[in-house]
Amino acid sequence: MAVWAQSYFLNPNSMVLFFLAEYHNLTMFLMTNILVFLLAMLILLLSGTVFSSCPWKEDNKTLEILWTIFPAYWLVMLAVPSLGNLYRMDLSKCEYEVLFKAIGNQWYWSYEYSMEGLGSSLNCLSNLEGNSVKGSELSMKIGEMYTFNSLEKNLFGASPLNVSAVLSSCLGKFFYCGGVSFVSYMEDPKELNLGDYRLLEVDNRVICPGLANVRVNITSADVIHSWTMPAMGVKVDAVPGRLNCATFKTLDYGVFYGQCSEMCGAKHSFMPICLEAIPFNWFRLWMKEFQVGA
Structure with missing residues (x-):
């Protein structure tokens, strides 16, 4: 829970937020180092105390290689954990309860x-055994559906006609039980x-x-x-x-x-x-x- 004057993340209650907070820490660390380095170089350059005696060089391959490698290295350090977080957050295909x-x-x-994940579909149907279910009493939604290739009448007890008639008239072999x-x-x-x-x-x-x-x-x-x-x-x-x-x-x-x-x-x-x-x-x-x- 957030508190007054809080300036950081909430206490992580999932691994996703934990890794996002760690990635934020890494990003801020790199950004701070880059900012301090560039600010120091700018101050030294403008003050003229260090670079005043350095001769101007039109060609310095070593320096060019360094200022190409270091930014690329920093970008890789940001990209690798970022991709890990993206894959970790993409949980659309993982199993859920x-x-x-x-x-x-x-x-x-x-x-x-x-009701998916709270018990097998057969158990859900067996709860209707012995009950006289009418169409107005059976709440059904098309959003999440169980699929059955065949309905065995003994699941509904001795009087399956009312239930099976409602199911078949509404959704045929596709139906949702409970919710x-x-x-x-x-x-x-x-x-x-x-x-x-x-x-x-x-x-x-x-x-x-x-x-x-x-x-x-x-x-x-x-x-x-x-x-x-x-x-x-x-x-x-x-x-x-x-x-x-x-x-x-x-x-x-x-x-x-x-x-x-x-x-x-x-x-x-x-x-x-x-x-x-x-x-x-x-x-x-x-x-x-x-x-x-x-």
Whole structure:
């Protein structure tokens, strides 16, 4: 969490931010050395105390080689760790345990969770066994779908007709089972409790398991937003009609704050992000309780 008069990064809660902070330190070290060297040479040249007795040379191959090699060496020192960070941040193809979608709106965030990774699809279907499910009672989304080549009727118990009819009529063999969706508004500053952070608290936090790979798909419903979590080193633009993604893994449990980082209108400053990382077992219970409550 940021503190008053802080001039450095937040405490890293992901390896991505840790390596980005280290790269920042390296960059500042090289820039400071270059600045001091050039400033010293400029002062000596203008003062005339050192170079006054040096004869002017029109051709100095050694000097030309040196002032070509050293800048190239500095650029390589910056490029190698930078490429490493880029590959480390490109986690779109890595395995993830939890998937949710963040949708930017003027001026709040909405979230949709997928049940993918929380159990096998067959187990998800078996939860419907013995229940009479009607079309209006079965919440289905096309966003993240499970694929089945065939539906075995015994998964639905003795009365599979209602469920299978709903599934086949909606999506055929492609369907999504379960899920959680909610909106997240900023808390009114007048209703904050002691210790809450002004303009950062929300009514519904983003819940994710700590110490686990979490993938977030990010888009927008109106204008361009940006889903940013500084403690994780995540900043991804939410563009209408485009689905961007980011994957992060928290190093600890706790509550972390972020904000929209793209100017999106009059209330751009009032759509914070509040993420709570909890143990995976607690996350499963939260998903179940949220579904039951919905």
